[in-house]
Amino acid sequence: MNATVTSTRTTLNFSAGPSVLPECVLEQAARDIIELDGTGISVLEHSHRGPAIDRVFDEAIADCRALASIPDDFDILFLQGGASMQFGMIPMNFLPTGSHADYVDTGSWTSKAIKDASTIGDVRVAWSGKDDGYRDTPTSADIAWTPDAAYSYYCTNNTIYGTQCSAPTTCKTPLIADMSSDIFSRPIDWSKHAMVFAGAQKNMGPAGVTLAVIRKDFMSTARTEMPAMFRYGIHADKGSRYNTPPVFAVYCAGLVFKWIQSLGGLDQVAEMNNRKAAIIYDAIDGSDSFYTGHADIACRSLMNIPFTTPSPELDAAFIATAKSAGMSSLKGHRSVGGIRASVYNAFPEEGCLKLADLMSTFAASHRS
Ligand SMILES: Cc1ncc(COP(=O)(O)O)c(C=O)c1O
Numbered sequence: 001m002n003a004t005v006t007s008t009r010t011t012l013n014f015s016a017g018p019s020v021l022p023e024c025v026l027e028q029a030a031r032d033i034i035e036l037d038g039t040g041i042s043v044l045e046h047s048h049r050g051p052a053i054d055r056v057f058d059e060a061i062a063d064c065r066a067l068a069s070i071p072d073d074f075d076i077l078f079l080q081g082g083a084s085m086q087f088g089m090i091p092m093n094f095l096p097t098g099s100h101a102d103y104v105d106t107g108s109w110t111s112k113a114i115k116d117a118s119t120i121g122d123v124r125v126a127w128s129g130k131d132d133g134y135r136d137t138p139t140s141a142d143i144a145w146t147p148d149a150a151y152s153y154y155c156t157n158n159t160i161y162g163t164q165c166s167a168p169t170t171c172k173t174p175l176i177a178d179m180s181s182d183i184f185s186r187p188i189d190w191s192k193h194a195m196v197f198a199g200a201q202k203n204m205g206p207a208g209v210t211l212a213v214i215r216k217d218f219m220s221t222a223r224t225e226m227p228a229m230f231r232y233g234i235h236a237d238k239g240s241r242y243n244t245p246p247v248f249a250v251y252c253a254g255l256v257f258k259w260i261q262s263l264g265g266l267d268q269v270a271e272m273n274n275r276k277a278a279i280i281y282d283a284i285d286g287s288d289s290f291y292t293g294h295a296d297i298a299c300r301s302l303m304n305i306p307f308t309t310p311s312p313e314l315d316a317a318f319i320a321t322a323k324s325a326g327m328s329s330l331k332g333h334r335s336v337g338g339i340r341a342s343v344y345n346a347f348p349e350e351g352c353l354k355l356a357d358l359m360s361t362f363a364a365s366h367r368s
Contacts, residue, residue, distance in 0.1 A: 002275075003268035007348040012355075015329035016159055016304060016342040017181065018201040025205075025255040025346075032251070048247050056247065057239065060254030067257045068266060070213055071190050077212040077232065078240040078250045083180040083199035086210060087113040090153070090176060090195070091120035092230050093222035099150040102126040102173070104143055106165070107134045107158035108335060109178060117153075126152065134158060136296040137165035149173045151194065151218075157182035157301050159202070160333045162294050162340070164301040167192040174218050182303050183211070184260055185345055186270035194218040200249055202303070203344050205256050208249035260345065269345055276343050276352045277302040283356035290363040294336055308338035309366070315339055318362055325358060327351075 005022070013020040029043075036043040039052050046052045061076045070076065079085065090113075095101050100122035103114045106129050117123045126145050127138040137158070145152055151174045157164045159181040167177065167189050174194030183198035195214045201207035212232065219232050228234045234242050240250075263269055281300060284291040284307050294306040309315050315338045319330050332338040341355055 001264070003263035003272040005263070005272070005346060005348045006350065010326055012327045012348070012351040013329055014327060014341045014343070014347070014351075014355075016202070016333070016340060017199075017344075018207050019342055019344050020346045021205065021252070022256065022259045022346045025252060025259055028255055029248075029252055043251050044248055046247070048241055048244055053247055056251045056254060057241070057245075060250050060257065063254055063257035063261065064211070067261055068184060068188055068213075069190070073217070074190065074213050074215050075219060075236045077214065077235045078245060078253075079210045079212055079235060080208070080246055081210065082207070083109075083178060083197060083210055084112065086178070086197045086212065087116035088120070089230055089232070090151070091117040091123075092226055093232050094151050094174070094176075094218075095121040096150060096223060097121065099148075100124055100146070102145050102149040102152040104128075104138060104152075104154035104168075105130060106137050106155055106163060107161045109159065109180070110153070110155045113153060113155075113178065124149070129163075133294075134161040134163065135294060137163045137299040138168075140168040140170040143168055143170060145171050145173065147172060151176055154178070155180075157185075157303055159304050159342075160306075160336060162301045162304045162306040163296070163299045164303070165299060174215075181344075182301070184257075184266060184269070185273050185303060187266045200253055202342075203256075203346075205252035206249050208246040209253060211253070256346075272349070273302040273343075273345065276347065276349050277305065279349075279352040279356050280305050280341055280343070280359075283359040287359065287363050288367075290367055291359060294338070303344055304340060304342045306332050306336050306338060306340040308332075309362075310368070312337065314366055317366070318358075321362060322355070322358055325354070327355060327358070 032043045064076055102124050104127045105125050127143045152171050153176045155178040176195040179196050179198040181202045184203050197212040200209045222232055284293045291307050322330050330339050332340040
């Protein structure tokens, strides 16, 4: 059976993040905020070292591993500081003096990662889409990897520009992926990666936790001369509880992992996401050029869909019309403008149909 997400909520939330969460997760979380598992204590009140939270962490890790078929030679860590913290932690741990790292620059988030890594060591940009307004992503053959990089870095989904790419096949050095805005929207090829990380607040749960999945042999190469909180090895040794962790965010991520499994897993969810995004892309492509998508067709994101009408005034009118029809957070990111529809896993398919309907009636009544 096809995976599908429905909703009883009156507002459709197209936010890029924090973003829509599955209704059943919110309902379970609301119950467990009052009392977790008959313990008489809220999930927010339990000690992070007690048996109830041991169970929360153990289950979240086991469910995450099962959901994404994460091999046993990868550690699963729950960290703090957002995905942005990883921009610094990665070079602090994996970029030794005298070496360099290769970065693929596909948008604002990779630019920030490059900027942060440059404060730690030597960074080489192996491909950049900057001159083209970040409308596309490279094919594997386009990327000028160096054979002796300490690691190589790319982002699978560019939240702001609405572009997506698969793992490059040509990289010969340890490959690190920022999957903040498309993790668990499709299967992940672990054989191509040494590390994957993602902030939770798009496809995984509320803000406050960042998932890092790191191959053990790669982690063992990390530098150690830095404060404990920056060391992946310490977080791995301490089961992501070196200090007080963001228990509630980890607990919600655990519920989301179970929910994705209940939809049939990542293959099913990928099919659903293809179907959902196609509804909106068809509305753009069938609009006789009234709407223009930002991304090149070959690398369109299934998660974030930025587009424009013929003028900024019409963009604003579209967003206002959508808002009065119960569609929230459609304003594009300030660096791209226009409209952006974010349709993560938990966004209902009927919401895509409603947006496409609105696009069609709006274009018909505003076409000059
Ligand atoms: C692809 C990507 N990477 C990194 C980040 C930064 O995430 P955080 O706000 O958790 O630091 C974002 C935020 O939207 C993102 O979309």
